[in-house]
Amino acid sequence: MEEFPEIMTREKKEEKHELPELENVEGKVVMRMAPSPSGPLHIGHSRMAILNDEYVKRYGGELILRIEDTNPNNIDPDAYDMIPQDLNWLGVNVTKKVIQSSRMDIYYNIARDMIRKGILYILEKDQAIFHDLKLKSIPAEERSYTPETNEEKFDKLLSGYYSEGEAAVVMKTDLAHPNPSVRDWIAFRINTAPHPLTGNKYILYPTMNFSVSADDHLLGLTHIIRGIDHLVNTEKQKYMFRANNWKIPEYYHYGFISIPDTILKTTVIKQGIKSGKYSGWDDIRLGTIMALKKRGYRPETFRKYWINSGMRESNATFSWEIFNSMNRELIDYDAKRFFFVKDPREVKLNNTNKLKSHAAIHPGRPELGYREYEINPKSSIYFPSGEFEKLKENDRIRLKDLCIVLKNEKEFKYMPEDNDKKLKIIQWVPLNSNDIKIYKPDGTVDDGKIEPLASGKKGVVQLERYGYVNLSEHMGFYLHR
């Protein structure tokens, strides 16, 4: 190779995006996804699901789906089913499912043990007062009570002696910690709202920081990937690991991603469904996994996109452009081509001979054959009215795969074939085409006609010069250009 150095410099390095290796992997990994069951998953959630899934697939091990339902006020019972369905569609391989509300006794036992060790204490103070003490780094008097006293009060807590807000279980951390919220955080609180799964059986619920730490340890998590919104929680949870002498997992936090022009907020969606604004969780105006699936996105696109995004801690903007491009690459091979005419206008053609159209079903795959229609002499076609209005008198255009025409007042004049390469090419459909409505993610609907050969077709097709559309019955859902 010394003789041909210039050849070497031309070599292109093919770069594929891969996730970085995890630290301290000893054999297999145990990872988890921990959504709260407030609704189905949306595109933002798919990141944590896929990142975790990718690593478990790489190293082998377990991927736990842990549903965090320790706050009865924020639960949609349907989510218990919708979340696993969304994950399944995304190709995420959950090996174990855990529901926190069914583990209450486990949390109580750990709490009792920690009370005996003097790590937890029972607070009988108002939230505001406690908050104020923490701000000033002043210990509450209960902090120094004996384990016996605390255990007694813990039993009272369980038995319903206290009502909401009167008492709570507190985790001792470090009152000198620079971040007040890390100082002595609340581990259990009373909530008397009925739980969708357990009803009124429990009134003392662990807070997320307690149940998460307990479960991450008990389930043997080795590596945890989650958003930077949990950075402070990680710090809080490490106190619990250290206090119990548990092995601390490796933590990774990825940055926030803002997803433009997309409706994701569960509360907003729920309200919209209730008021009739949205047809359901899969309304294509939404950013839920269900809606994206309905539009025709492929699960592999999500995977590719999130692998490409990596795990940086810096915030970023989601790029529909790149996402769509990745999806296009996946669907194009199987997307048959058809003509769609939006806002059709019947335009007369003054041809004297019968015309035959000849359009490829897929220009890259001639073996699939052609779409052919016959246009009788002095007949008409449907043409997009928007395009028609843009034409000037005597403009020549090509009706795609049919013939050249010239605009003459309200009609098209048939023109003989020539080799003019610069002609504008516009699609059309024959008169026996079917009506179709195409729903778009921005909430608008395009009414039009789709060529006869597309009738009954389902799945993603490409409507030439219009975009990719997921067809179903007499409607279509717009995917992307």
Next chain:
RNA sequence: GCUCCGAUGGUGUAGCACGGCCAAGCAUUCCGGCCUUUCGAGCCGAUGACUCGGGUUCAAAUCCCGGUCGGAGCACCA
């Protein structure tokens, strides 16, 4: 305000732990051209970035200090 985190072209990322092979790679978009009877696919070309200021060093995107900007947290939510 306090605590913590981050900053590479329009967008997304690679590189940064071990400074030199980075006058910065890849993808996407935009712009030009070729091909094509799609605004799809393919091909070619072009534009475009290390937040700023200091310091260390023969050498800094990479290390140190400071500023600016952005974000998160500051709940008996998750």
